Amino acid sequence: MSxxxxxxxxxxxxxxxxxxxxxxxxxxxxxxxxxGTVLMMAWMNAESLQKTLATGETWFWSRSRQEFxxxxxxxxxxxxxxxxxxxxxxxxxxxxxxxxxxxxCHTGERSCFHQVGVTKVAPPADTLSDLYDTIxxxxxxxxxxxxxxxxxxxxxxxxxxxxxxxxxxVVMACKDDDPDQIAGExxxxxxxxxxxxxxxxxxxxxxxxxLQSRRK
Numbered sequence: 001m002s003x004x005x006x007x008x009x010x011x012x013x014x015x016x017x018x019x020x021x022x023x024x025x026x027x028x029x030x031x032x033x034x035x036g037t038v039l040m041m042a043w044m045n046a047e048s049l050q051k052t053l054a055t056g057e058t059w060f061w062s063r064s065r066q067e068f069x070x071x072x073x074x075x076x077x078x079x080x081x082x083x084x085x086x087x088x089x090x091x092x093x094x095x096x097x098x099x100x101x102x103x104x105c106h107t108g109e110r111s112c113f114h115q116v117g118v119t120k121v122a123p124p125a126d127t128l129s130d131l132y133d134t135i136x137x138x139x140x141x142x143x144x145x146x147x148x149x150x151x152x153x154x155x156x157x158x159x160x161x162x163x164x165x166x167x168x169x170v171v172m173a174c175k176d177d178d179p180d181q182i183a184g185e186x187x188x189x190x191x192x193x194x195x196x197x198x199x200x201x202x203x204x205x206x207x208x209x210x211l212q213s214r215r216k
Contacts, residue, residue, distance in 0.1 A: 007067050009053055009056060009081060010053045010054060011198045012053070012083070012084050012085070012087075013049065013084055013093070015046055015049055015050060015053075016090070017034045017086075017090050018046070018049070018086060018090055018093075019089065019090045019091040020045065020046065020091075021091075023063075024044070024046065025043040025044065025045050025047045025061060025063070026041055026044055026045070026049070026091060026092065026093060027041055027042075027043060027044075027091075027092050027093070028041065028043065028044045028049075028058075028060065028092075028093040028094075028095055029041050029093065029094050029095070030042070030058065030079065030096075030097055030104065030185050031094060031096045031097070032052060032094035032096070032097065032099060032125070033083065033097060033098055033141060033208065033212075034098075034205050034210065034212070035125035035126050035129040035204075035205065036125055036126045036210040037110070037111055037122075037123055037124070037129075038111060038113055038123055039097070039099060039104035039105075039110070039111045039112065039113075040104045040111065040112040040113075041060060041103065041112070042058075042060040042069075042071075043061050043062075043063060044060055044061060044093065047061075047068070048061045048068055048069075049062055049093070051068070051070075052081060052084070052095075053084070056078040056080060056081050057070065057071070057072075057078055057080060057081060058070075058071040058072075058081060058095065058097065058181040059071070062207065067137055072100060072101075075101070075103075075106075076100065076101060077099065077100055077101040077103050077104065078100045078106070079095075079097040079098070079099055079100070080098040080100065081095055081096075081097055082096045082097060082098060083095070083096045084096075092212055109122075109125050110122065118165065126149070128155075128190065128194065128204060129204055129205075131190075131191065131194060132194050132197075132198065132204040135148055135191075135194050135195055135198045136198050138152070139152050139198055139199070148195060151192070151195050151199075152195070152199060155199070155209065156196075156199070159192065159195055159196050159199055160196065162192045162195075163189065163192045163193060163196060166185065166188045166189040166192050167189060169185045169188070169189075170182070170185045170186055172185075173185045173186075
């Protein structure tokens with residue numbers, strides 16, 4: 001249930017139904033509300049959950065310091081709660097947030113889940129965001145033989161021509177009422193549109209924000 005739906009944030013979670021562990025804690029998974037990236041996991045007790053619901057910002061319980069922890073109060077990297085829900089066993093929380101500063105981890109990384117082996121690897125987001133990141137990498141680190149690089153080299157003339165062609169192909173696929181063809185042509189249109197916004201340095205998250213603002 002999201003904040004902007006009919007139910008209020010304070011009513012989204014029945015605190016007395018949450019199953020806390022022997023220490024009175026419940027794990028809370030924090031997720032970016034725009035692209036779905038898992039940002040962190042921290043612990044809440046009944047009171048910190050109540051503070052979160054009342055303020056619209058995340059509050060946790062620090063097991064090491066044995067005190068409440070208002071995320072971002074010191075760093076400025078606050079988390080504005082967009083939605084909150086609990087799982088089928090009522091013993092875990094999933095909270096989507098707007099992460100101020102786009103940094104959730106104390107190390108300065110966007111997500112706490114950035115380690116694979118001994119290297120830093122950003123966790124996956126949604127498919128379009130991951131594709132956009134790959135496209136931006138091709139823009140910033142050109143590779144010989146890359147189709148994406150040929151589009152950037154051709155600039156607007158080449159990119160926009162391809163968008164026009166793909167848009168027509170989407171229309172034709174829809175006219176043919178062929179689901180597989182429609183999916184393929186829409187995928188091509190999405191890809192070339194992402195190249196266009198990367199060429200103009202438009203962040204895909206800004207596109208997502210526009211879409212979010214238009215939800216009714």
